[in-house]
Amino acid sequence: MSQYLVDPDTHAVFSTDKATKADLLRAEHLFLGLNCFEPGQTQRIHAHHGADKFYLILSGKARMAVGDDRFEAGAGALVWAPADVPHGVDLALERTVMLIGMSPPP
Numbered sequence: 001m002s003q004y005l006v007d008p009d010t011h012a013v014f015s016t017d018k019a020t021k022a023d024l025l026r027a028e029h030l031f032l033g034l035n036c037f038e039p040g041q042t043q044r045i046h047a048h049h050g051a052d053k054f055y056l057i058l059s060g061k062a063r064m065a066v067g068d069d070r071f072e073a074g075a076g077a078l079v080w081a082p083a084d085v086p087h088g089v090d091l092a093l094e095r096t097v098m099l100i101g102m103s104p105p106p
Contacts, residue, residue: 008058012036012097019043019092024099031105037062037092045088053087053102054080060096062089 011022011034019041025032035043037060045065055064061074066087073079081087089098 006032008034008097008099014038014095019089026105029104031102033100035089035098035100037089037096037098039092039094041089041092043089045086047081047084047086048102048106050083051102051104051106052080052083053100054078055089056099056101058097058099060092060094062093062096062098063091064088065090 006024008024011024013020013022014036016038019035019037022034023031024034055073055078057073057075057077057079059075061072064071064073064079064087066079066081067085070090072093
């Protein structure tokens with residue numbers, strides 16, 4: 001298998017205790033990870049100084065927070081948070097898998 005090919009499905013892990021995270025790629029200029037949520041789980045609202053972030057919802061549905069906005073996002077939606085803007089997952093409404101990316105990496 002190529003070092004340049006990553007299968008996110010093989011990294012998706014769920015826990016009833018809390019949301020899980022898995023690093024998919026850590027490069028000099030980019031970070032990609034996988035966040036997995038069971039219904040009812042959250043990700044605290046936080047910000048990244050000097051780094052933009054995106055969430056690509058691969059499956060499921062969640063209520064997202066970016067700045068003062070709160071909205072639902074489902075499979076196929078791309079949510080982005082500019083650097084220094086607070087963001088997070090207010091509430092996973094279904095079992096949800098999100099590909100996250102940051103540039104520059106944390």
